[in-house]
Amino acid sequence: MPEENQRLRLYKKIAGAASEAAVAEIRAEMEDRYGSPPDATVFLLEAALVRLECERMGIAQIDRKRGELQIRFMENAAVDPAHLMRLVARNAKRGAQFTPQGLLKYPLVAARSDEVLLEIHEVLGKLAPAPVNA
Numbered sequence: 001m002p003e004e005n006q007r008l009r010l011y012k013k014i015a016g017a018a019s020e021a022a023v024a025e026i027r028a029e030m031e032d033r034y035g036s037p038p039d040a041t042v043f044l045l046e047a048a049l050v051r052l053e054c055e056r057m058g059i060a061q062i063d064r065k066r067g068e069l070q071i072r073f074m075e076n077a078a079v080d081p082a083h084l085m086r087l088v089a090r091n092a093k094r095g096a097q098f099t100p101q102g103l104l105k106y107p108l109v110a111a112r113s114d115e116v117l118l119e120i121h122e123v124l125g126k127l128a129p130a131p132v133n134a
Contacts, residue, residue: 001034014048023048039114046117053124064108064116068095069123071104080129087126 001007010030017023027045030037037045054062058077063070073079084104088096094107110119 011044014044017048017052020049020052023052043113043117046114050117050120050124053121057124057128059124062120067108069104069106069108069120071106071123073102073104075102078129079127083127083129087123 001010010026013026014023017026023045027037030041050062054060057079058074059071059079060074061070061072084098087106088098088104090096091107095105096107097105099105106123108116108119110116
């Protein structure tokens with residue numbers, strides 16, 4: 001996308017996307033206008049999906065520090081405590097821990113950006129509470 005103003009508008013649109021459907025619409029619009037997006041744009045769209053997932057789960061922040069994820073939870077996080085403890089226990093030998101300050105330190109296997117995003121999705125999926133059957 002050669003026009004800087006168009007890029008800025010697109011970044012703002014992605015940052016403001018309020019649902020997975022909105023992110024999908026943005027991607028479809030981009031592909032329609034400009035063709036297949038470059039990797040950096042795909043990563044940006046994936047990051048928007050991670051942000052939405054974090055908002056839904058009550059995760060305040062995710063940081064990547066060297067070879068680990070640091071996930072900070074809000075007090076009202078929709079995370080199953082049993083899932084959290086199981087995840088930590090299964091990965092304790094690799095350095096996983098949950099601190100008293102509500103910070104999950106989780107060792108990353110992935111190194112490349114695309115793989116890290118996939119691993120973040122996997123970790124969030126393992127933390128999510130079981131769906132309630134109606």
